[in-house]
Amino acid sequence: MKLQPVIETPHPAAIWAETAPLDPLQIDCVTAVMLKILDNKCKMQPEQQMAITAIYTVVRQRQGALFEPSIHQKIDDALNADSAISCQQIHELRLYAERVIPKPVMKHFKSYLRDSLYDLN
Incomplete structure (x- = not known):
């Protein structure tokens, strides 16, 4: 019997993120939500978290405004079950992200994201 290779369909949010005109501060917002x-x-909800994770995997290569590129390696490490990065380090990075991104910016971004992704579900 010949087995067919598994074909994974990209998450609709990832497809959206490939062409979404996200500015550097919005990239940082995606990173902050991932943290x-x-x-x-x-x-x-879990399906919304999956959408954010899909978006993050697409936009993590783009330059943000506030975070050093090394933050993405720390997130990658946290996603790796064998990683040495601690929960405390992720917690500290999240608190930092919440401090440096103005609340109105994050609120506007979340609204934009909801409006943009509404038709994808």
């Missing part, structure tokens, strides 16, 4: 997910402080 919130990893810190188990995100109040989004």
